[in-house]
Structures are given as structure tokens and as C-alpha cells.
Amino acid sequence: MIGGGYVGLVSGACFAEFGTEVTVVETDANKLAALREGRMPIYEPGLEDLVQSNVKAGRLSFTGDLASAVAGTQAVFIAVGTPTRRGDGHADLSYVYAAAEQVARALTGYAVIVTKSTVPVGTGRRIEEIIRSTRPDLDFDVASNPEFLREGNAIGDFMRPDRVVIGAETDRAREVMRLLYRPLYLIEAPIVFTAIETAELTKYAANAFLAMKVTFINEMADLCERVGADVHDVARGIGLDGRIGRKFLHPGPGYGGSCFPKDTLALLRTAQDYGAPSRLVEATVAVNDARKSSMAMRVINACGGSVRGKTIAVLGLTFKPETDDMRDSPALAIVSRLVGDGAAVRAFDPEGMEQARPLLPDAVVYCTDALDAASGADALVLITEWNEFRALPPARLGEAMRGRVLVDLRNVYDPVAMRQYGFTYYDIGRST
Numbered sequence: 513m514i515g516g517g518y519v520g521l522v523s524g525a526c527f528a529e530f531g532t533e534v535t536v537v538e539t540d541a542n543k544l545a546a547l548r549e550g551r552m553p554i555y556e557p558g559l560e561d562l563v564q565s566n567v568k569a570g571r572l573s574f575t576g577d578l579a580s581a582v583a584g585t586q587a588v589f590i591a592v593g594t595p596t597r598r599g600d601g602h603a604d605l606s607y608v609y610a611a612a613e614q615v616a617r618a619l620t621g622y623a624v625i626v627t628k629s630t631v632p633v634g635t636g637r638r639i640e641e642i643i644r645s646t647r648p649d650l651d652f653d654v655a656s657n658p659e660f661l662r663e664g665n666a667i668g669d670f671m672r673p674d675r676v677v678i679g680a681e682t683d684r685a686r687e688v689m690r691l692l693y694r695p696l697y698l699i700e701a702p703i704v705f706t707a708i709e710t711a712e713l714t715k716y717a718a719n720a721f722l723a724m725k726v727t728f729i730n731e732m733a734d735l736c737e738r739v740g741a742d743v744h745d746v747a748r749g750i751g752l753d754g755r756i757g758r759k760f761l762h763p764g765p766g767y768g769g770s771c772f773p774k775d776t777l778a779l780l781r782t783a784q785d786y787g788a789p790s791r792l793v794e795a796t797v798a799v800n801d802a803r804k805s806s807m808a809m810r811v812i813n814a815c816g817g818s819v820r821g822k823t824i825a826v827l828g829l830t831f832k833p834e835t836d837d838m839r840d841s842p843a844l845a846i847v848s849r850l851v852g853d854g855a856a857v858r859a860f861d862p863e864g865m866e867q868a869r870p871l872l873p874d875a876v877v878y879c880t881d882a883l884d885a886a887s888g889a890d891a892l893v894l895i896t897e898w899n900e901f902r903a904l905p906p907a908r909l910g911e912a913m914r915g916r917v918l919v920d921l922r923n924v925y926d927p928v929a930m931r932q933y934g935f936t937y938y939d940i941g942r943s944t
């Protein structure tokens with residue numbers, strides 16, 4: 513497994529749990545040292561235990577030496593980063609191609625080289641060319657096996673997936689992949705074999721579709737507020753139609769994270785390049801960007817049109833709960849705008865504060881818990897729906913705060929109850 517980041521580490525530990533001997537190659541010395549000591553560089557529920565138990569069982573190990581890890585293996589997964597390239601929005605594949613070249617040099621016999629990183633259509637073919645030109649003598653196949661893991665639920669998603677998509681074009685490659693995923697045949701998880709380009713595109717299409725679904729319900733939420741409808745009832749009413757499905761219809765401050773923003777952007781660039789632009793994906797990206805920026809205005813309006821001189825408590829900074837990931841989190845736009853407009857922001861997040869610090873304005877005060885953040889605040893904004901915020905006692909919240917404005921951007925509280933406790937309560941699309 514080349515890359516001990518989020519995807520590589522979760523996939524490596526899960527394959528090891530399936531009974532395969534896995535070596536994870538990590539070139540960042542600090543990360544490698546941490547992994548060797550059983551410390552996880554990321555927060556993911558269950559991962560530390562899974563890694564430690566597989567290391568103990570001798571199925572999982574970590575190294576900085578790619579060549580020795582790759583020699584003699586039957587499958588090499590490339591799980592290095594594919595960040596958005598500065599300037600043009602394309603995925604930056606330099607790490608992927610560099611890994612492919614090093615792998616080619618190190619292989620000693622037949623192997624399948626599999627991309628796990630999210631890579632644009634055509635990357636598998638390019639990797640094939642790179643390996644062939646680096647090692648004309650080598651017997652190998654290339655495959656694409658995109659991941660569909662959600663942060664916070666990654667191990668469950670790997671162990672009990674809705675499906676596994678594998679782009680593999682020879683019997684030999686398909687056989688190696690079947691062996692690796694053997695335990696999933698026992699639980700009858702659908703394993704879909706396709707051409708390499710198809711698997712690559714499937715990953716982007718899945719994320720773009722989900723991003724579009726979230727963006728659609730967010731637009732409906734805005735409309736609900738205008739016409740006096742309830743977005744949760746609309747979501748349920750449409751979601752019970754099996755063709756639509758109930759998941760990913762929860763309104764909020766806009767999608768963020770390391771995947772949807774990057775993948776929608778990369779897909780729309782690819783679509784433009786190939787002369788088949790996707791207006792839907794383009795609109796999704798634009799609508800979501802605008803939504804994230806407009807969320808601060810909701811708070812400002814809730815505070816009577818200005819936050820200058822006011823203290824605002826912010827609960828939740830990460831792009832979603834159960835992660836410490838701040839990438840493209842709506843909190844970035846919201847908090848920056850509030851501070852820019854003269855508010856004093858007191859923030860709390862159970863896992864994300866360390867990651868948030870370099871990304872948010874220096875003036876933000878980081879608090880020890882939700883009640884500490886609420887202390888003396890004129891208004892409270894909930895940005896991320898961590899479970900511990902759901903259970904906050906409203907009376908104590910009210911006592912801690914100076915004002916009573918509550919802006920709930922994830923609809924976690926009961927509007928009626930909150931009003932009974934004296935809050936001026938704002939939510940998303942419930943028209944309550």
C-alpha cells in the first residue's frame with residue numbers, strides 16, 4: 513500500500529484484517545514514526561485498534577522503503593494524495609506517477625498495480641505507459657479500485673460496502689482482486705468488474721451525484737423557507753420513493769471535506785476538456801460555494817444586521833462530525849466573515865481545533881467545551897452536528913449566554929423546545 517494517509521491506512525488495515533499480509537509505505541518520517549508506535553496521524557473511529565491488532569498479528573507493517581515493500585508482492589495499491597492543482601482545478605497526479613515509476617523499478621515478478629486514490633479518467637492507462645517504459649521486461653496489469661469510504665465511518669464502509677468497483681481487464685488481474693476481497697463474497701457484497709476508465713469515472717460520478725443531491729435539498733430548504741414548507745418532510749416525502757432514496761437529503765450549510773469539493777471540480781474540468789461539459793456539476797459547485805459564503809449572512813441577519821462588537825459562540829468547525837478534517841469546511845467561510853465583520857468568536861470542536869487554528873483568523877478564541885464557548889455569547893451558531901451538541905441542556909446554555917440567538921445550521925434542535933427556553937431560534941428550511 514503506497515501511502516499511509518487516510519485511504520492507504522484504512523484500506524491497508526482492512527485488507528490486513530481480511531487476512532492479507534500488508535506493508536504500508538509512508539515516506540513522511542514523522543507519520544511513519546507515529547504509525548510504528550501505533551499512533552494514528554488522523555482521527556478515525558476504530559482505526560487505532562484495528563491497526564494495532566493487525567500489527568500484533570504480524571499481518572500489517574509500516575516502512576519508508578518502497579523498494580523492499582514492493583519486491584515480491586502480487587498487488588500494489590497506489591493510495592497517495594491527488595490534491596487539486598493550483599490554477600486549473602485539475603487533480604494533481606505528480607505523486608501518483610512518481611509512485612508508479614518507483615513501483616515499476618522495484619517489482620520482481622507479476623503484480624497488479626491498482627489505483628486506490630481518486631484519479632481522473634485516463635490515469636490508469638498513463639500508469640500502464642509509465643510502468644512499461646520504465647520496465648519493458650515486467651509482467652504486470654493495471655487496475656482501478658476506487659474507494660467509497662466516508663470519513664468517520666470508513667472501516668464499516670470498507671468491511672460492509674454497498675459495492676466494490678474494480679476496473680480490471682485481464683483474468684489474472686481479476687483473480688488477484690477477487691482473492692483480496694474474498695471475505696466480501698461471503699457477505700454477498702456486490703463486486704462490479706468494469707473497464708479501467710469506467711471504474712475511474714464511476715468514482716467521480718458517485719461523488720458528484722451525492723454532492724448534487726445535498727445541493728438540491730439545500731436549494732429546496734431555501735425555497736421551503738419562502739413558501740412556508742418543511743424541508744425534512746419534503747426530504748422524507750421524496751426520499752421514500754425508492755428511485756430517489758432517503759440518504760443525503762439532510763440540509764445544511766453546504767458540503768465540504770476532502771472529497772466532494774475536489775472531485776466535483778476535477779470532474780467538471782475533465783468533462784470540459786473532453787468536450788462534454790456537465791452543466792449540472794458546474795451548477796452544483798457554484799451553488800454550494802455561494803451557500804457556504806451566504807451562511808455567515810444568516811448569522812449576521814439573526815443578530816439584527818450586524819455582529820460588530822458582539823460575541824458569537826461557534827459549535828463545530830470540522831466539515832462533518834467524527835473527523836478532525838477542516839478541508840473546505842463551511843466553518844472556514846462563516847467564521848472568517850464573522851470575525852471580519854467585527855465579531856468576537858468563541859469556538860469549540862471536539863476534534864478539529866488543532867487543524868482549525870492555522871486556517872481561521874488569529875482572533876478566534878478556542879474553548880474547552882460547548883458551554884465554555886457559549887459563555888457570555890450574544891449568539892450561538894451550530895455548524896457541525898457532533899452528537900455531544902445534540903444533548904446540550906438548553907437551560908444551562910441559556911444561563912451561560914448573554915443573548916438568546918441560536919442559529920442551528922444542521923437542524924439538530926427542536927424549535928418548539930428551544931423557543932420555550934427563550935431562544936430566538938433559526939434553522940434551515942423548516943419554516944418554524
Ligand code: UGA
Binds near residue numbers: 630761768769
Ligand atoms: C464522501 C463520500 O460519501 C464517500 O462515499 C467517498 O468515498 C468519499 O467522499 C471520498 O471520495 O473519499 P466524506 O467526504 O467523508 O465521503 O463525507 P460525506 O459523509 O459524504 O459528507 C460530505 C459532505 O456533505 C459533508 O460536508 C456533509 O456535511 C454534507 N452532507 C452530507 C450534507 O450536508 N447533507 C447530507 O445529507 C449528507
